[in-house]
Amino acid sequence: MTTESKAAKPALPASPPLTERQEARRRRILHTSAKLASRGGFDAVQMREVAESSGVALGTLYRYFPSKVHLLVATMQDQLQHMHETLRKRPPSEQDPGARVAQTLMRAFRALQREPHLADAMVRALTFADRSVSPEVDTVSRLTTAIILDAMAPPAAHRSQEARPAAPPTPEQLSAVRVIEHTWHSALITWLSGRASIAQVKIDIETVCRLIDLTAPERGGQDSR
Numbered sequence: 001m002t003t004e005s006k007a008a009k010p011a012l013p014a015s016p017p018l019t020e021r022q023e024a025r026r027r028r029i030l031h032t033s034a035k036l037a038s039r040g041g042f043d044a045v046q047m048r049e050v051a052e053s054s055g056v057a058l059g060t061l062y063r064y065f066p067s068k069v070h071l072l073v074a075t076m077q078d079q080l081q082h083m084h085e086t087l088r089k090r091p092p093s094e095q096d097p098g099a100r101v102a103q104t105l106m107r108a109f110r111a112l113q114r115e116p117h118l119a120d121a122m123v124r125a126l127t128f129a130d131r132s133v134s135p136e137v138d139t140v141s142r143l144t145t146a147i148i149l150d151a152m153a154p155p156a157a158h159r160s161q162e163a164r165p166a167a168p169p170t171p172e173q174l175s176a177v178r179v180i181e182h183t184w185h186s187a188l189i190t191w192l193s194g195r196a197s198i199a200q201v202k203i204d205i206e207t208v209c210r211l212i213d214l215t216a217p218e219r220g221g222q223d224s225r
Contacts, residue, residue, distance in 0.1 A: 026064055028054045033075045037121035045072060045121060066132070072125030073136040079122070080143040083108055087147060097152040098212035104151035105184050105205050112188065113198070120192050123185075141181065148177050152212060176211035183208040 018026060032053045036045045045068055051061040065071035087107065092100035112119040129137050149169065169177070187204050190196035196204075 025054070025056060025060075029056065029061060029064060029071070030075050030078045033071050034079065034118055037072065037075065038115050038118040041117040042072070042121040042124045044117075047071070069125045069128050069130075070133055070136060072122055073129055073133055073140060075118075076122035076126065077136060077139050077143060079118075080140060080147070083111060084143060084147050084150070088150065091155060092151050093155060096213055097216065098209040098214075099206075101148050101151045101180065101212055102206045102209040104147060105180070105209070106202055108147065109184075109188065109191075109198075109201060109205070113191075116192065119188065123188055123192060126185075127189075144181050144184070145177055148180060170215060170217055172215035173212060176215045179211060180205075180208050 029050060032050050033045055036050065036053070047061060047068055048058055050071065051058040054061070061071075065074060087104055092103040092107075094100045094103050126137060126140065152169065152173075183204060187196065187201045191198065191201050
């Protein structure tokens with residue numbers, strides 16, 4: 001046992017939940033960030049202007065978000081949460097899990113396509129993020145994973161609280177989900193930079209989502225003897 005492990009540092013206390021007033025202030029800040037990014041992309045989001053438009057002091061803004069990158073990654077998290085809620089209300093209808101995931105991701109892509117400056121600002125923030133932004137980046141990744149896992153569930157699971165998928169995702173499927181996330185993010189970057197058409201993005205997404213079906217466990221164990 002090392003000296004460091006013998007004298008383990010106490011765990012940092014969890015941040016207290018925001019009060020209703022603080023949450024409302026945070027919502028205003030994120031709304032302002034999204035509005036400015038929608039108009040002019042990454043460069044249009046200036047912390048002083050965000051503070052003034054949100055009706056908060058600049059110092060207060062920095063207590064919520066230490067940098068513009070923190071702010072825009074949090075904006076992406078907020079956008080994904082709204083997207084997730086919308087997708088849950090109108091779940092995919094395709095028969096196979098891979099096709100449902102592809103349908104879901106293309107719906108998400110088209111939502112971002114309607115706000116290209118905002119999408120570019122959020123993706124650039126993710127690209128610029130260093131270790132100080134790891135918690136926010138991890139939250140974005142978890143939300144993306146949740147969207148994909150929800151899409152994998154049978155349609156009945158979305159219509160009923162009692163209905164559940166036949167089995168949880170296998171380790172191989174979870175690995176496939178990570179590959180799908182990487183591909184979706186890469187496809188978004190190549191589209192934003194003008195190096196890929198929407199048609200090509202759709203082909204890439206549909207192709208990689210087949211990994212969900214290829215890594216699915218054998219149904220009902222009929223092949224095992």
